[in-house]
Amino acid sequence: MDINDFMKAIFNLGADFFTGVPDSLLRPFIDYIMRAYGVSEKHIVAANEGTAVGLAAGHYLATSKPAVVYMQNSGIGNAVNPICSLLHKKVYAIPVIFVIGWRGEPGIKDEPQHIFQGEATLPLLDCLEIPYFVISNETGLTNIIEQVQIFKKHIDGGQSVAFVIKNNVLQNDDKVIYKSDYTLTRENVIKIILRYSLPGDVFVCSTGKLSREVFELREQSNSGHASDFLTVGSMGHSIMIAQGIALAKPSRRVFCLDGDGAVLMHMGSLAVAGAQDLKNLIHIVINNGAHETVGGVPTVCSQINLSDIASKLGYRHTFCAISDDELYMLLDGLDYIDGPVFIEVMCNLISRENLGRPTITPAQNKSCFMSYLSKEIE
Numbered sequence: 001m002d003i004n005d006f007m008k009a010i011f012n013l014g015a016d017f018f019t020g021v022p023d024s025l026l027r028p029f030i031d032y033i034m035r036a037y038g039v040s041e042k043h044i045v046a047a048n049e050g051t052a053v054g055l056a057a058g059h060y061l062a063t064s065k066p067a068v069v070y071m072q073n074s075g076i077g078n079a080v081n082p083i084c085s086l087l088h089k090k091v092y093a094i095p096v097i098f099v100i101g102w103r104g105e106p107g108i109k110d111e112p113q114h115i116f117q118g119e120a121t122l123p124l125l126d127c128l129e130i131p132y133f134v135i136s137n138e139t140g141l142t143n144i145i146e147q148v149q150i151f152k153k154h155i156d157g158g159q160s161v162a163f164v165i166k167n168n169v170l171q172n173d174d175k176v177i178y179k180s181d182y183t184l185t186r187e188n189v190i191k192i193i194l195r196y197s198l199p200g201d202v203f204v205c206s207t208g209k210l211s212r213e214v215f216e217l218r219e220q221s222n223s224g225h226a227s228d229f230l231t232v233g234s235m236g237h238s239i240m241i242a243q244g245i246a247l248a249k250p251s252r253r254v255f256c257l258d259g260d261g262a263v264l265m266h267m268g269s270l271a272v273a274g275a276q277d278l279k280n281l282i283h284i285v286i287n288n289g290a291h292e293t294v295g296g297v298p299t300v301c302s303q304i305n306l307s308d309i310a311s312k313l314g315y316r317h318t319f320c321a322i323s324d325d326e327l328y329m330l331l332d333g334l335d336y337i338d339g340p341v342f343i344e345v346m347c348n349l350i351s352r353e354n355l356g357r358p359t360i361t362p363a364q365n366k367s368c369f370m371s372y373l374s375k376e377i378e
Contacts, residue, residue: 003172020070025101028172049075053082093158113233132162178296200377204242208293226372236265260301274314279338310342
């Protein structure tokens with residue numbers, strides 16, 4: 001479906017404000033929004049899907065117009081609370097137009113973290129009492145026009161609606177290319193960090209390309225994967241996983257390798273991590289200022305100082321590096337300071353086109369990692 005036909009349907013529903021968290025399935029839609037509005041009073045890239053619902057509600061209260069909230073289907077979980085306790089007709093009856101990328105669609109091969117989410121997507125929308133329309137390659141313009149009329153009635157009654165978009169359906173040749181001027185790449189940053197690890201160190205790695213790069217670098221060095229927990233889903237929760245391990249295993253250094261979009265999604269976790277006197281916790285955020293794994297849409301993290309925020313939230317030592325020499329120096333110094341430590345590393349949006357995916361299952365990763373943690377450090 002041509003993106004212009006889909007956007008006509010969106011505009012016919014009265015929408016003039018867009019917010020959400022990017023998804024690769026929705027890249028043609030998000031490219032259209034970025035071309036038309038950038039990040040502005042018409043379009044905000046939200047910290048997480050729940051906050052996007054709050055923005056949409058505020059827009060409706062001020063304008064009487066429904067806003068569009070876009071997300072991958074995994075983001076429904078973040079949005080459930082405000083959907084139930086804010087939008088629902090038994091509360092404020094505030095309508096929102098959801099545009100949801102359907103990862104893990106039953107019968108379509110996808111990554112492990114999307115399988116159950118894909119199965120649960122439509123039942124979840126049913127449970128939340130959100131009428132939905134699935135757009136596939138068989139959906140015609142006439143179908144969309146008819147559905148808009150149905151959705152208008154729901155919206156007029158204060159009820160939210162959802163377009164559920166299957167993979168490779170929306171088409172937009174006007175792609176947006178994102179870049180930054182930093183010289184470091186995320187993969188080289190990870191390579192440097194892994195070189196500095198000591199026997200017994202463990203790594204909790206954030207979702208997306210970061211975990212995939214860690215896996216491939218371990219393959220290249222033939223160093224095994226037992227010390228790495230690859231958080232293939234659960235965006236924004238890696239630092240809490242790492243804290244849980246650090247609390248239970250005080251004799252081990254626990255590294256959390258994180259991304260700026262993930263940190264932003266649940267930034268309150270920084271305060272919780274900073275408040276604990278965890279001498280063995282090292283939180284490294286590789287900040288490219290973008291949701292690079294799903295297309296490169298910018299986050300606000302290129303405009304704020306994450307290391308300064310971490311300092312104010314209780315991390316004992318905080319640093320920022322923009323070159324490999326600075327990163328080498330900071331890693332050299334880890335032997336002489338106690339955590340919690342926060343290191344922000346600024347990098348560009350470049351990643352390999354041939355980047356693979358882990359060849360072990362999440363269950364295998366968990367089993368090997370737990371076995372590694374159970375052993376005494378030699």
